[in-house]
Amino acid sequence: MTAPVALVDCNNFYASCERVFQPALRGKPVVVLSNNDGCVIARSNEAKALGIEMGAPWLLHREKFERHGVIVRSSNYTLYGDMSARVMNILGRFTPDLEIYSIDEAFLGLGGFENRLETHAREMRRTVLQWTGIPVSVGIAATKTLAKVANRCAKKDPARNGVFEMLEAREIEGALSRMDLTDLWGVAGRMAARLGAIGIKTPLHLRDADPAFVRQRTNVVMQRMVMELRGVPCLALEDAVRDRKSIMASRSFGRPVTTLHELEEAVSSYAARAAEKMRRQSLACAHVGVFLETNRFRASDAQYNGSRGVRLPVASADTAKLAGAACRALRSIWKDGYRYKKAGVVLLDLVKTSTVQGDLWDSPDTPGNKRLMGAIDRLNAHYGRDTLAYAAAGHRKAWKLRRDHSSPRYTTCWEELLAV
């Protein structure tokens, strides 16, 4: 058998973070609101018990909240990010195989701890709580999908005290039998309906279905799910942090926006924010996307969704360039006469920048950076954009680069860059 996997999940993470810094909130219903205080994005157990739904619009439920003494907090992502880093840091002390899955969840490979899984998990839980004040739940199983199931049991069943080691067939069977399809990680309404139509109505049906049949009637993701439910790992633990494949900045507007000018301002600032995020990760992008949406909740409004991407000749992390590209894309999709609710900028085709290039974006005027940019511009003019994409930093066409690396065109290009 392969090594067991643990899923560690922070309980009601944002609400718990607020409580750490304001202990008076303990034992009380707490909700955290999205940007602009639009809707509920986190709830304490007490708030859940009041029937407050995830995503509930705050203004719509304001009176009910006040009646029940619900304590409301605007979100503070800087705080949550910091708390998350502390929790992950502690988890890293308990295994070398740590995959940070989201801001409040991590998968841990527990190879080598097989004979004391539960003890190890309890120790982990106790340490995180003691050092950060954040309560976590731990589910242990043979695969990631089953670890999710085990984690759910650990949370729901108070008798388990936050930890559930689910390795015996009887326990797996019992847990799955008490769940709906949509409780599974990776199955939501649409997929549950499709599965239902082919006779698969419960998690146990899915586990016992023929994988080839499931593949044929749905997709490869569901086929993997069948195997994962049987305890055969199909989703590897990814302990190396992967670079982002896209970076987005978007916002809903507080009131309908109708003019191109206002949208240009918004999109420019989103581009700047996204570019900042990108530079912090030492990335540059070769593709800038923009999208525009009207308010889909207002049936009386004419609806329009537009999106458009612009390809850059050279991967860049320069705010002015990206904002310029974003505004060009925006102008090509903007249509007069709509009431816009949301807009966003997406940076794609991300590439790791070298140290030199990393410095470049922040201090373009240094002699070395000027030389490098000069070389890239000359190459761009001389060879055309395909070749430039390689030269810039190993764009997603990188495989071509490997295949053709002996071609004179590529070699010249690369050597010229290296010579800078």
Place this chain on the structure above:
DNA sequence: TCTGGGGTCCTAGGACCC
């Protein structure tokens, strides 16, 4: 007059290339 802001992966069709 209210309903977030990030992400990931998969599929499918058309353009284009050799």
Place this chain on the structure above:
DNA sequence: TCTGGGGTCCTAGGACCC
């Protein structure tokens, strides 16, 4: 008269997750 086979890129959309 008939009409390959294999591949990439791009775009759009669907579905899901936290």
